[in-house]
Amino acid sequence: MKKIALHWQIIIGLFLGLIYGFISTNLGWGSFTTNWIAPFGTIFINLLKLIAMPLVLASLITGVASLSDVKKLSRIGGKTISIYIGTTALAVTIGLISVNILKPGDKIPIEMKEKLQTLYEKDAENKASSVHKVKNRGPLQPIVDMVPNNFFNSASNNRNMLQVVFVAILIGVGLIQIPKKNSKPLKLFFKSLSDVVIKLVDIIMLIAPIGVFALISQTINKVAGDNPSQVLELLGALGFYMFSVILGLIIHVIITYMGMMRFFTKMKVQTFFKGLAPAQLLAFSTSSSGATLPVTMERCEEKLGVSEEVSSFVLPLGATINMDGTALYQAVAAVFIAQTLNMSLDISAQITIVLTTVLASIGTAAVPGAGIVMLVIILESVGVPSEGIAIILGVDRILDMMRTTVNVTGDATVSIIISESEDQINTPII
Numbered sequence: 001m002k003k004i005a006l007h008w009q010i011i012i013g014l015f016l017g018l019i020y021g022f023i024s025t026n027l028g029w030g031s032f033t034t035n036w037i038a039p040f041g042t043i044f045i046n047l048l049k050l051i052a053m054p055l056v057l058a059s060l061i062t063g064v065a066s067l068s069d070v071k072k073l074s075r076i077g078g079k080t081i082s083i084y085i086g087t088t089a090l091a092v093t094i095g096l097i098s099v100n101i102l103k104p105g106d107k108i109p110i111e112m113k114e115k116l117q118t119l120y121e122k123d124a125e126n127k128a129s130s131v132h133k134v135k136n137r138g139p140l141q142p143i144v145d146m147v148p149n150n151f152f153n154s155a156s157n158n159r160n161m162l163q164v165v166f167v168a169i170l171i172g173v174g175l176i177q178i179p180k181k182n183s184k185p186l187k188l189f190f191k192s193l194s195d196v197v198i199k200l201v202d203i204i205m206l207i208a209p210i211g212v213f214a215l216i217s218q219t220i221n222k223v224a225g226d227n228p229s230q231v232l233e234l235l236g237a238l239g240f241y242m243f244s245v246i247l248g249l250i251i252h253v254i255i256t257y258m259g260m261m262r263f264f265t266k267m268k269v270q271t272f273f274k275g276l277a278p279a280q281l282l283a284f285s286t287s288s289s290g291a292t293l294p295v296t297m298e299r300c301e302e303k304l305g306v307s308e309e310v311s312s313f314v315l316p317l318g319a320t321i322n323m324d325g326t327a328l329y330q331a332v333a334a335v336f337i338a339q340t341l342n343m344s345l346d347i348s349a350q351i352t353i354v355l356t357t358v359l360a361s362i363g364t365a366a367v368p369g370a371g372i373v374m375l376v377i378i379l380e381s382v383g384v385p386s387e388g389i390a391i392i393l394g395v396d397r398i399l400d401m402m403r404t405t406v407n408v409t410g411d412a413t414v415s416i417i418i419s420e421s422e423d424q425i426n427t428p429i430i
C-alpha cells in the first residue's frame with residue numbers, strides 16, 4: 001500500500017482534532033480533553049522544543065564555520081538581514097493599508113466593546129505587566145540583551161534564542177580564523193550534532209499527526225471552554241478585524257513571497273508549497289516558529305534543495321528575528337484598537353507604527369502568544385492605552401496560528417532566494 005504523504009497525515013490529524021474539539025466543547029468534555037488528549041500534544045511540542053536549541057547552536061556554528069572567510073559571512077549575512085528587514089517593513093505596510101481601508105474598529109458596537117474590555121481585563125493586565133519591564137528601558141537595551149554574560153544561562157531557556165544565535169555566530173567566526181587542524185575537531189563535533197538532530201526530526205515527525213490532533217483539540221478546548229456560544233459571539237464581533245489580518249497575510253504571501261520567488265528563483269510555487277507543507281501545518285498547530293524550526297530546516301534542505309550552508313545560517317536566524325506575519329498582525333491590531341477606542345492615528349503615528357513594529361517583531365520570541373505581548377510596546381509608542389489589548393485577546397490564538405505559518409513561510413522563502421543567489425540550490429525532491 002502506498003504510504004500517505006506526511007502533509008496529508010498532518011492535515012487529517014488537524015481536521016480530526018477540529019471535529020473532536022468542537023464535539024467535546026459542545027458536550028462539555030473539557031477536563032477529559034485536558035487530562036487525556038492534551039498531554040500527547042505537550043509531549044510532541046516538548047520534543048520539538050527540546051531539539052530546537054541544540055539545532056540552532058550546532059547548525060549555526062557549522063553554517064558560519066563552513067563559510068570560507070569572514071567576507072563571505074558578511075556578504076550572506078548582509079543579504080539575509082536586508083531581505084528580512086525589507087520584507088517585514090512591506091508586511092507592516094500591507095497590514096496598515098488593509099486596516100485603514102477596511103476600518104474594522106468602526107464596526108464594533110459600543111456595548112460589545114465594553115463587554116470585551118471587562119471580559120479580558122485581567123488577562124490584559126497580566127500581559128501588560130509582563131511587558132512593563134521592557135517599556136522602561138533605554139533605547140539600546142535590546143542590543144545589550146543580545147549579548148549574554150553566561151552562555152549556559154542563555155541555552156537553558158528557549159526564549160533566549162537570540163543570545164544563542166549571537167554566541168553561535170561568534171564561535172563560528174572564531175573557527176574560521178584559527179588554523180584548520182585546530183578547528184577540525186570542533187567543526188566535526190557540531191556538524192555531527194546537527195546531523196543527529198535533523199535525523200531526530202524524522203523520528204519525532206512520526207507522531208506528528210497525533211501531536212497535531214491533540215494540540216488542535218486542546219486549543220479549541222481552551223479558546224471555547226465549555227461555552228462555545230461565547231466563541232461564536234466573539235467571532236461575530238471580531239470577525240472583520242480577523243478578516244483584515246488574514247487578508248493582509250494572504251496578500252503578503254502572494255505578492256511579496258511569491259513575487260520574490262518568481263523574480264529571483266526558478267522554484268515553482270507548487271513545489272515550494274508541497275515541500276514546505278508539513279512545516280507550515282506544524283507552525284499552524286503549534287503557534288511556535290521556534291518549535292517548527294527543525295522541520296523547516298529539514299524540509300528546505302531535503303526537499304526544496306536549499307544548501308546546508310545557507311539553510312543552517314538563514315533559517316535559525318530567521319526563526320529568531322524574521323516575523324513578517326507577526327509584524328503585519330501587530331500593525332493591524334494597533335490601528336484596530338485605536339479605531340475601537342475612537343482615537344485617530346495620523347500619518348506620523350502610522351510611520352511610528354512601521355518603525356516600532358519592525359523592531360518589535362525582531363524582538364518577539366518564537367513562541368505562542370509572544371506577538372501580543374510586544375504589541376503593548378507598539379501601542380505605547382503611539383499613545384494608545386495598552387489595556388486595549390483586552391478587546392482582541394479572545395481571538396488571538398487563532399490569529400497566532402495564521403501569523404506563525406506566515407513567519408515560517410517567510411523564512412523558507414528567503415532561504416531559497418539566498419541559496420539561489422549564491423548558486424547553491426539543488427534540484428527539489430518532491
Ligand code: ASP
Binds near residue numbers: 323369372403
Ligand atoms: N507565535 C509566533 C511565532 O512563534 C510569535 C507571535 O507572533 O506570537 O512565530
